[in-house]
Amino acid sequence: MSLRVYAIAYLIFLYLPIFLLPLFAFNDSTIIAFPLDSLTFRWFYELWETPALHAAVQNSIFIAVLTAIFSTLLGICAARAAAKYEFPLKRPIMGLIMVPLVLPEIIVGVSLLVVVVQLLEWQLSTWTVVGAHVLICTPFSIAILNGAFQNMDTSLEEAAQDLGETPFSTFRLVTLPLVMPGIISSLLISFTISLDEFIIAFFLTGADPTMPVYIWGLLRFPQKLPAVMALGTILVLLSIILLTIAEYYRRRGLARAGLKDKGGFL
Amino acid sequence: MLISAPALYAILLLAVPLGAIFLFSFWTQDYLTLITTPTLANYQEAWNEPLYGLLLRRSLMISGAVTVATVLLAFPIAYFVSFHVRPERKSLWLFLITIPFWTSYLIRVFLWKVILGYNGVLNSGLSGLGLIDEPLTFILYNANAVVITLAHAFAPFAILPIFVALERIDRSLLEAGRDLGETKLMTFWRVTLPLAMPGVVAAVLIVFIPTIGDYVTPRLVGGPNGLMIANMIQTQFLKLNNAPMGAALAVVAMLFVSVIALGFVWLNRKFLRVKQ
Numbered sequence: 001m002s003l004r005v006y007a008i009a010y011l012i013f014l015y016l017p018i019f020l021l022p023l024f025a026f027n028d029s030t031i032i033a034f035p036l037d038s039l040t041f042r043w044f045y046e047l048w049e050t051p052a053l054h055a056a057v058q059n060s061i062f063i064a065v066l067t068a069i070f071s072t073l074l075g076i077c078a079a080r081a082a083a084k085y086e087f088p089l090k091r092p093i094m095g096l097i098m099v100p101l102v103l104p105e106i107i108v109g110v111s112l113l114v115v116v117v118q119l120l121e122w123q124l125s126t127w128t129v130v131g132a133h134v135l136i137c138t139p140f141s142i143a144i145l146n147g148a149f150q151n152m153d154t155s156l157e158e159a160a161q162d163l164g165e166t167p168f169s170t171f172r173l174v175t176l177p178l179v180m181p182g183i184i185s186s187l188l189i190s191f192t193i194s195l196d197e198f199i200i201a202f203f204l205t206g207a208d209p210t211m212p213v214y215i216w217g218l219l220r221f222p223q224k225l226p227a228v229m230a231l232g233t234i235l236v237l238l239s240i241i242l243l244t245i246a247e248y249y250r251r252r253g254l255a256r257a258g259l260k261d262k263g264g265f266l
Numbered sequence: 267m268l269i270s271a272p273a274l275y276a277i278l279l280l281a282v283p284l285g286a287i288f289l290f291s292f293w294t295q296d297y298l299t300l301i302t303t304p305t306l307a308n309y310q311e312a313w314n315e316p317l318y319g320l321l322l323r324r325s326l327m328i329s330g331a332v333t334v335a336t337v338l339l340a341f342p343i344a345y346f347v348s349f350h351v352r353p354e355r356k357s358l359w360l361f362l363i364t365i366p367f368w369t370s371y372l373i374r375v376f377l378w379k380v381i382l383g384y385n386g387v388l389n390s391g392l393s394g395l396g397l398i399d400e401p402l403t404f405i406l407y408n409a410n411a412v413v414i415t416l417a418h419a420f421a422p423f424a425i426l427p428i429f430v431a432l433e434r435i436d437r438s439l440l441e442a443g444r445d446l447g448e449t450k451l452m453t454f455w456r457v458t459l460p461l462a463m464p465g466v467v468a469a470v471l472i473v474f475i476p477t478i479g480d481y482v483t484p485r486l487v488g489g490p491n492g493l494m495i496a497n498m499i500q501t502q503f504l505k506l507n508n509a510p511m512g513a514a515l516a517v518v519a520m521l522f523v524s525v526i527a528l529g530f531v532w533l534n535r536k537f538l539r540v541k542q
Binding site for chain 2: 112
């Protein structure tokens with residue numbers, strides 16, 4: 001019983017910042033503190049009137065969409081290879097691909113910065129951010145897709161091939177539908193990670209800032225903070241919606257594979 | 267081969283850049299020109315300049331404290347969800363635990379400043395309840411604030427591996443322990459905890475290693491005495507324009523983190539073997 005009380009207290013600790021966000025977003029005061037003032041929508045209106053923010057959001061969405069697609073494609077290759085084939089150096093190769101999961105993000109950021117700017121002498125751009133985000137999102141994609149691929153009944157594929165399908169059409173008609181929920185879940189999670197990622201983007205972003213880089217700039221100006229709270233409220237809502245959809249597909253994938261839910265994305 | 271695409275990607279965008287950082291740390295920079303003669307000058311500077319040593323020690327201390335706090339706070343939650351929540355409700359709990367982690371990192375960290383501040387939510391709440399007369403000042407713009415904020419940010423990273431390890435424990439082993447006359451507490455100590463150790467080790471590593479590289483939290487809530495080595499690495503690269511020095515500091519930081527992490531894994535193995 002006391003454990004349940006602790007668990008609820010812990011959830012309150014986890015959700016404390018998120019609960020505060022809408023309070024300040026609708027609060028008619030430029031100071032982010034209690035007591036609250038009257039209700040207002042003007043901070044949301046201010047967001048609507050800020051073209052620089054719109055450019056940053058568009059840039060971030062562009063990066064997040066590309067990241068989601070590329071990291072999921074790489075994730076499919078790796079999860080499929082890991083589940084189906086044995087190859088030399090399997091463990092070290094898979095290990096290397098999964099390293100970004102534990103590597104401090106600043107290391108990824110500065111090492112790519114050195115290569116791009118100092119060694120290759122390229123310009124930083126949206127693409128450098130995409131490259132880095134794909135690197136850090138691929139392990140998450142693999143973790144999600146591993147479940148889908150490893151639990152697939154391989155006799156289904158064999159049956160399709162016995163019935164005259166080519167390897168490619170087998171993949172398209174049998175394998176892909178079975179792992180589709182995992183793929184959708186992976187796309188959504190990669191999208192969410194990329195959209196929110198700041199530490200690496202700060203090093204690698206070019207002339208057009210991403211949304212978190214733009215928010216970082218705003219945090220220095222006290223009069224901009226209520227608008228940041230409004231933006232945060234929208235982002236929290238958006239990511240809860242995306243994650244709920246991702247969770248729904250993850251569970252459906254497990255149900256399709258006939259498995260019990262062990263829970264969790266990681 | 268299927269694996270070649272992701273493997274090649276990881277080699278080109280991860281292994282090669284890491285190699286480049288290592289190489290770079292032996293070079294020097296004179297304003298805008300890069301001097302590519304290999305030298306240990308950066309490492310000597312890192313060793314001799316007290317500020318770097320101070321930042322590194324502090325970073326390791328803060329990361330260590332964050333790890334201990336996060337894992338200790340997380341274990342009961344993972345235990346609760348694994349042993350006391352009905353199976354069909356487990357994924358809902360895990361989902362609830364992970365949601366805050368995915369939502370706007372920068373704004374979350376900033377809000378901790380609002381919560382912990384002099385006129386913040388915590389202080390006004392506590393004084394409103396009559397529990398304190400003066401606002402608490404030891405919780406913002408210092409290392410404590412960094413620890414609290416990072417413990418919040420990394421919570422799911424600690425809970426999930428421990429949960430997975432607890433889920434794997436064969437429940438009949440616990441019954442066997444009880445049947446053989448152990449108390450509940452002793453069964454936990456002698457059966458559950460050793461079997462959960464792989465999850466705890468994973469949690470420690472996945473919290474300890476990345477936290478050393480966070481520069482956002484120290485910058486926003488740490489104040490001058492809460493800055494960490496990652497802030498210095500960032501400054502070297504982006505403000506002082508001394509990439510080789512930044513690279514050397516990154517290599518040194520990674521070296522210390524790896525040695526401590528490996529040492530921890532080794533100690534844990536030794537400890538568990540003795541227990542068996």
